[in-house]
Amino acid sequence: MTGDSVGAIVVDFPSTAFSAEAVKRAAYALMARYDVAIGGDADVIRCAIRPAHPTVDMATAERDLRREVVDHDLRISIEQRTSPYRDAILGLAFSKTGLQDG
Amino acid sequence: MAKFRERADFDASPSAPYEMLPWRFTLLDQESYVATNMAGEYVLMSRSEVAEFADGRLAPATPLYDELKSRHFLIDADTDVALDLLALKVRTKLAPLANFTGLHIFVTTLRCEHSCPYCQVSRANDDKREFDMTEETALKSLDLVFRSPSRALKIEFQGGESLLNLPLIKFVVLEAKRRNQAAGRDLAFVIATNLAVLDDDALEFARQHDILMSTSLDGPADLHNRNRPRPGKDSYERTVDGIRRARRALGHHSVGALMTTTAASLSSVRDIIDEYIRLDFGSIFLRPLSPYGFAMKTKFYQSYDQSKWLDFYFEGLDYIIELNLGGFEFIEQYAAMVLKKMLTPMQTSYVDLMSPAGIAIGAIVYNYDGAVYASDESRMLAEMDDKTFALGNVHDHEFAEIMLGDALLDPLEASFASSVPGCSWCAFEPWCGADPVFHHATQGDFVGKKPLSAFCTRNMEVFRGLISRMEASPDVRRLFERWANII
Amino acid sequence: MITLRGRSIGFNAAAIERDSTILRLSSDERRPAPLKAREGYIHSHGDLPRGFGWYLLKSAEFIGQVPDGAPGAVLPQEFDYLGDGDVVRLEPARGGVRTLFRKASPYNHFMLTERCNNYCLMCSQPPRQIDDGWIVDEVLEALPLIDRGAAEIGFTGGEPTLLGSRFVQLVQATGSHLPKTALHVLSNGRLFAQGSLARDLAAVRHHDLMIGIPVYADLAHVHDHVVQADGAFDETIRGILALKQHGLRVEVRVVLQAQTIPRLTALARFLTRNLLFVDHVALMGLEITGFARANLDRIWIDPADYQAELAEAVGILDRAGMSVSIFNSQLCVLEPSLWPFARRSISDWKNEYMPECEGCEAKGMCGGFFSSAKYQYSRAIRPILSAAA
Numbered sequence: 001m002t003g004d005s006v007g008a009i010v011v012d013f014p015s016t017a018f019s020a021e022a023v024k025r026a027a028y029a030l031m032a033r034y035d036v037a038i039g040g041d042a043d044v045i046r047c048a049i050r051p052a053h054p055t056v057d058m059a060t061a062e063r064d065l066r067r068e069v070v071d072h073d074l075r076i077s078i079e080q081r082t083s084p085y086r087d088a089i090l091g092l093a094f095s096k097t098g099l100q101d102g
Numbered sequence: 103m104a105k106f107r108e109r110a111d112f113d114a115s116p117s118a119p120y121e122m123l124p125w126r127f128t129l130l131d132q133e134s135y136v137a138t139n140m141a142g143e144y145v146l147m148s149r150s151e152v153a154e155f156a157d158g159r160l161a162p163a164t165p166l167y168d169e170l171k172s173r174h175f176l177i178d179a180d181t182d183v184a185l186d187l188l189a190l191k192v193r194t195k196l197a198p199l200a201n202f203t204g205l206h207i208f209v210t211t212l213r214c215e216h217s218c219p220y221c222q223v224s225r226a227n228d229d230k231r232e233f234d235m236t237e238e239t240a241l242k243s244l245d246l247v248f249r250s251p252s253r254a255l256k257i258e259f260q261g262g263e264s265l266l267n268l269p270l271i272k273f274v275v276l277e278a279k280r281r282n283q284a285a286g287r288d289l290a291f292v293i294a295t296n297l298a299v300l301d302d303d304a305l306e307f308a309r310q311h312d313i314l315m316s317t318s319l320d321g322p323a324d325l326h327n328r329n330r331p332r333p334g335k336d337s338y339e340r341t342v343d344g345i346r347r348a349r350r351a352l353g354h355h356s357v358g359a360l361m362t363t364t365a366a367s368l369s370s371v372r373d374i375i376d377e378y379i380r381l382d383f384g385s386i387f388l389r390p391l392s393p394y395g396f397a398m399k400t401k402f403y404q405s406y407d408q409s410k411w412l413d414f415y416f417e418g419l420d421y422i423i424e425l426n427l428g429g430f431e432f433i434e435q436y437a438a439m440v441l442k443k444m445l446t447p448m449q450t451s452y453v454d455l456m457s458p459a460g461i462a463i464g465a466i467v468y469n470y471d472g473a474v475y476a477s478d479e480s481r482m483l484a485e486m487d488d489k490t491f492a493l494g495n496v497h498d499h500e501f502a503e504i505m506l507g508d509a510l511l512d513p514l515e516a517s518f519a520s521s522v523p524g525c526s527w528c529a530f531e532p533w534c535g536a537d538p539v540f541h542h543a544t545q546g547d548f549v550g551k552k553p554l555s556a557f558c559t560r561n562m563e564v565f566r567g568l569i570s571r572m573e574a575s576p577d578v579r580r581l582f583e584r585w586a587n588i589i
Numbered sequence: 590m591i592t593l594r595g596r597s598i599g600f601n602a603a604a605i606e607r608d609s610t611i612l613r614l615s616s617d618e619r620r621p622a623p624l625k626a627r628e629g630y631i632h633s634h635g636d637l638p639r640g641f642g643w644y645l646l647k648s649a650e651f652i653g654q655v656p657d658g659a660p661g662a663v664l665p666q667e668f669d670y671l672g673d674g675d676v677v678r679l680e681p682a683r684g685g686v687r688t689l690f691r692k693a694s695p696y697n698h699f700m701l702t703e704r705c706n707n708y709c710l711m712c713s714q715p716p717r718q719i720d721d722g723w724i725v726d727e728v729l730e731a732l733p734l735i736d737r738g739a740a741e742i743g744f745t746g747g748e749p750t751l752l753g754s755r756f757v758q759l760v761q762a763t764g765s766h767l768p769k770t771a772l773h774v775l776s777n778g779r780l781f782a783q784g785s786l787a788r789d790l791a792a793v794r795h796h797d798l799m800i801g802i803p804v805y806a807d808l809a810h811v812h813d814h815v816v817q818a819d820g821a822f823d824e825t826i827r828g829i830l831a832l833k834q835h836g837l838r839v840e841v842r843v844v845l846q847a848q849t850i851p852r853l854t855a856l857a858r859f860l861t862r863n864l865l866f867v868d869h870v871a872l873m874g875l876e877i878t879g880f881a882r883a884n885l886d887r888i889w890i891d892p893a894d895y896q897a898e899l900a901e902a903v904g905i906l907d908r909a910g911m912s913v914s915i916f917n918s919q920l921c922v923l924e925p926s927l928w929p930f931a932r933r934s935i936s937d938w939k940n941e942y943m944p945e946c947e948g949c950e951a952k953g954m955c956g957g958f959f960s961s962a963k964y965q966y967s968r969a970i971r972p973i974l975s976a977a978a
Contacts, residue, residue: 028523032553075126075527078156082124085185089124089140092189093196106710106884109848112819113810143862172807172855173862181809183823186830187863446909447862583908 008037008048009061015043018073023047025075026068034061114179115162115171123184125175127152128529130566135529141191142443142532143173146573191447195532198449199458201252205451205465207478208243208274210235210259211267212470216296216332219364234267235470240274242496243468248281249501254288258316260478265295268304275311292316296330297344298337305351312356315348317341319359319381321367321374329364345381360387368410371418375432379425385433388418390560408556412563423571426581433585437568441586443533444568450589453477455535455561457519462493462510472496474504476513479539491539513538516548524552530565534558592667593688600681601652604643604660609680611689611727612643613734616673629679631671643679645671662686674736678727689727692736696934698743698773699728701759705748707777708817709803711846711881711888716747725755732766741771750780757789764795771797775842778802778828779821787828791835799868801840802829806852807859815848826863833866840869845918846881846888850895857902861909870906872899874917878961885965893969896924903930920955922969932956945970 013023020038023045027036033056040046049061127135127147135152138144147155147166154160155175160167162178170176174184212233214221247255257278259271275291282289291313293304300315308315319341320326326338348357359381361367361374371388378386390411415436422434439452453460461476468474472495475481480491491513494504504510517536519525525534540557541550552558572579612629618638620628629643637644637654644661646652647669655661662679664671664686671677674692679685690697701724705716735742742763749756763772772795781787790798802825805815809822832839841860843849849856860870874892875881881888899915906913907930915927916934923931933956941960946952949972958966 025523025527028551029553031551071127072527074153074156078122078125079527082122085121086124086140089185089188089192092185093193104708106708106880106887107814107817109810109814112813114819115810141862168808169855172859181823183809183826186827190830191863447865580904580908583905587908587910 008050009058011047011049011062011065012040013045013047013069015040015045018045018069019076020045022069022073022076025072026065029068029072030064034065036065112180113163118179119158120160120162120167120171120176120178122156122176123174123188126527126529126531128562130569136565136569137175138529138532139174140188140532141174141195141447144444144529144569145169145173145175146569194447195449198451199463201250201254202463203250203466204252204254205256205258205453206243206247206250207258207260207465207467208235208240209467209469209481210261210264210270210274212262213266214262214296215266215298216263216330216337218330218362233262233470235270235468237270237273239468239470239472239496240270241277242472244274244278244281246466246468246474246496246501246504247278248285248287252287254290256290256292258292258294260294263296263299264293265299265304268307271304272307275307275313279311290314295344296332296337296341297348298332298340300344300348305347308348308356309351313352315352315357317344317357317359318362319345319378320361320364321370322377325366325370325374328366329362342381354382359383361389363389363411363414368414371414372421375418375421379430379432384431385435385438386418386422387435388415389436390415408559408563412560412567415564416567419567419571423578423581427577433588435589436564437582438585438589440533440564440568441582442589444565445583445586454537455533457517457525457531457534457536458514459517459536459538461491461513461539462505463514466493468496472498474499476510477539479543483539483543488543490542513542513548517541522549522552524558528552528562530562533565534561591670591691595665595668595686596684598665598684598686599649599652599663600679600684601655601661603658604662604679604681607660607679607681609678609682610643611676611678611730611734614645614671614673614675614677615641629677631673631675645677647671676731676734678731689731690735690739690742692739696741696743697735697739698745699724700745700747701725701728701749701756702747702751704751705746705777706751706779706818707748707821709880710815710817710848710884711844711875711879713876713879713881714745714747715879722752722755725752725759728759729762732762735767735770737767737769739767739770741773742767743773743775745775748777748780749774750776750778750786753780753786754789757786757793760790760795760798761793764793764798768796771799773799773801773840775801777816777821777825778832778839779824781828781831782824783827787831787835787837790832791837799838799840800832801842801871803842803844804829804856804860804864805843805849807856808852811848811852829864829867838868840871841867842871842873844873844875845890845892845895845899846875847890848888850890850898853895853898853902854905857905861905861911865909865911867911869912869914872903872913872915874915874919876917876959876961877964878959882961882964889965891969892918892922892967896922896927900924900927903927917956917959919958919967919970920951921949921971921973922967943970946972948972948974950974 023038027038030036031052033052035050035052037048038045047065049065051058124140125137127137130136130146134146134148136144137147151166155170174188177184247257257274264271271293278289291311293308293313294316297317318330320329323338327335330337345357367374375386419434419437422432425432439450442448442450451464453464456464461480465477466474467478467481469481474493474496475484476491476493483490484492491509493507493509517538519531519534519536525531537557538548541555542548545551545554572582614631615628616631622640625640627642629645630638630641632644632646632651637651639656644655644659646661646663649663652661652663672693675688676690678687678689700714702721703717703719708716760772804825805812812822813819829839841864843856903913913930915931918931920928920931933954942952942957943966951973
């Protein structure tokens with residue numbers, strides 16, 4: 001396990017249940033309040049949460065990250081399952097003529 | 103007579119699982135989420151409903167199921183015409199792109215007798231003619247204007263104080279109209295002016311050629327004059343006098359006003375709105391302060407942050423809503439433009455909320471010296487020696503070199519909201535825009551880290567605030583439906 | 590209610606042997622001779638002018654004045670309304686007369702077929718699966734006789750598009766023979782969804798054509814239930830899209846009844862987001878005839894009980910800039926805010942007033958009722974006694 005976990009709140013996500021992509025998106029979404037360092041191994045994605053500014057209250061940091069990861073995991077799942085329709089609709093949108101003026 | 107079948111007989115949806123159509127969800131408040139489809143239609147759901155729907159566990163013939171089906175978040179064994187309709191709606195939102203540049207800004211001069219601290223343009227003294235646009239530059243700029251395929255072409259004169267170079271304005275208007283006899287477009291002209299130097303000659307010319315006037319009105323006299331100092335300290339009085347004279351000559355609806363928000367404005371939004379009402383305007387545009395030009399140089403921008411502006415905005419919006427519900431019609435224009443994107447299948451031409459970004463493809467700037475900028479803000483950055491968004495010069499480059507150069511295509515491509523982190527999974531993306539100039543100026547790249555972006559924070563809070571207000575009151579919802587269709 | 594069809598008409602001896610014929614009627618004794626010869630003189634009083642092809646009398650006492658050898662008939666009192674410019678079909682062998690066109694009526698419609706591919710719960714013209722192709726022939730024959738000053742005519746059914754290319758041919762003929770007359774076609778739109786019908790219709794380039802198409806809900810199965818046909822909603826919507834793609838004008842029609850009221854505001858929102866480009870939205874009061882009477886328990890709702898939904902729906906459509914009209918609704922029952930949208934429209938051969946209307950000052954503005962309304966009408970009908978400004 002690489003990364004300095006000293007002084008950080010450490011949260012683990014099992015790789016079987018969550019994708020690295022979901023964890024990265026969650027870290028991105030929380031960057032205004034938390035710095036999240038992402039590491040881990042084949043079984044676990046390990047996040048080390050630190051405050052982004054000295055004034056940030058860390059009381060809900062773990063909960064916030066867990067919720068964010070779950071939400072993003074769901075979003076990725078929705079994106080994957082609906083992407084054929086997204087392509088079909090965009091394809092239809094660019095192939096038809098007329099009806100541009102509402 | 104054949105037997106009549108019951109309704110359940112026609113509902114095939116229980117026979118097979120439903121299929122989700124593309125959708126996104128983002129937090130609205132503690133209790134609910136906003137879900138949007140590809141056309142920017144929204145439904146509110148609780149977190150458990152989000153999970154239920156995404157999981158395939160939503161039961162047919164329940165109110166939420168019916169709403170999601172009606173609004174094209176799902177299809178089922180019963181119907182799939184949603185695909186045709188969504189394609190049509192997506193196409194409708196994107197179709198105006200094909201019109202290309204509609205707004206063409208001519209900077210006739212940098213000269214100005216005001217010295218507004220937030221001014222987005224370098225000032226120059228009154229007698230320096232080398233800061234005036236020449237006729238040769240104007241002609242070359244007009245060449246580019248008419249290369250735009252847009253049916254409607256609006257030419258807007260800015261500055262400095264644009265009227266200080268009235269001869270050039272006359273030249274451009276007459277030449278544009280002459281060329282338009284063959285081109286056959288819908289031509290419109292606007293002069294952005296502080297009205298302090300508006301003389302009868304300018305008014306008569308404007309009257310003859312149906313030119314609109316757009317002026318700055320920051321609020322009541324003391325606030326306006328504090329924001330906009332000029333020799334004589336009488337900017338407000340001259341503005342009011344100019345509005346009266348312009349209306350008399352050109353017609354009441356030919357004169358518009360824009361306000362600029364400063365630290366001094368933040369506690370006075372009702373007074374500002376009352377001032378607009380007192381002067382018989384039918385609307386106001388509550389604008390944020392942009393971090394460019396003199397604002398940046400004088401550290402003006404840092405004197406307040408987004409949350410203060412949001413308080414200012416919603417206090418103003420709520421006051422305006424109150425006025426409307428009391429029977430007085432008055433529009434908040436920023437809300438109206440956003441609501442058009444949220445509540446109708448139509449697109450707006452508000453440059454700051456376009457994706458692909460509105461730089462050059464929504465509006466373009468021809469500077470006094472022939473330099474072509476992707477937006478007014480791009481020009482501001484150039485004044486601060488950052489020429490990232492300078493696209494070329496009318497004297498040196500052809501239309502294709504300007505429009506297809508990397509200086510324009512790179513930021514357009516990089517900032518496209520459907521593709522970038524943060525935006526590509528945000529439910530508000532269909533209503534939002536890309537602003538590569540802002541993010542370059544504030545964060546150093548075209549995309550920016552959206553959680554740290556004032557552009558993002560501001561827009562998300564405006565979307566949330568508008569939705570909450572509609573959900574809380576059917577009367578507000580009806581008011582917003584009217585606004586969405588006025589602009 | 591005006592009678593359009595008569596049996597046991599008294600034809601004279603010269604008429605009995607004649608074939609069925611379509612005639613323009615004239616009351617003008619100075620009509621030029623070549624036209625007289627092929628028109629029917631419609632008589633009220635005075636001497637019968639010579640030279641007409643036929644003589645139609647409103648009173649038997651004049652039958653002896655018909656010129657020798659000229660065919661004639663005495664019409665019963667119900668046909669007293671006939672006048673100059675009207676077009677009728679005479680069927681001497683069966684003693685029948687049918688009015689095809691009335692010049693005095695602002696809106697004449699032609700039923701093109703009784704066949705239909707829907708089977709609406711409230712259908713006022715219940716479909717019959719018969720071979721009635723002769724109707725198109727009749728209309729084609731009548732078109733050149735119709736007054737070219739007519740403001741508007743309509744095509745209805747059944748489902749006119751079941752006639753395929755003959756329907757297109759009819760539209761083209763109408764545009765040619767009546768170059769200043771608007772044509773309003775009622776259709777469920779389904780057959781426009783596929784093939785070339787929409788394109789072929791657009792190719793006619795009729796000068797003033799509007800297709801009225803019902804959409805009864807924002808949800809497919811609710812619409813399909815009302816029209817009693819699986820898959821109808823998807824086809825109808827695709828049909829509308831095809832028509833608009835080819836530049837044709839479309840009106841969306843909604844009949845206000847118990848099956849459509851619950852989702853009326855949802856439908857209005859659906860229209861503003863998906864069909865914003867249609868040219869008109871018509872919200873229709875229920876006509877209690879045909880299947881509507883058989884299905885009354887499923888579809889009857891007192892209009893006084895749906896004014897809130899109607900006002901909200903109209904508001905949504907109006908705020909979105911769509912053109913909206915309310916038809917077949919009485920003013921005393923309509924919310925006053927909806928009066929600007931109410932159109933006086935019941936064809937004059939159908940409309941009547943109820944005893945409760947006695948003394949109402951707004952009768953001139955109000956369309957009144959279908960005569961079929963005597964079976965069921967709103968409890969809220971009452972005279973309006975001070976005409977609103």
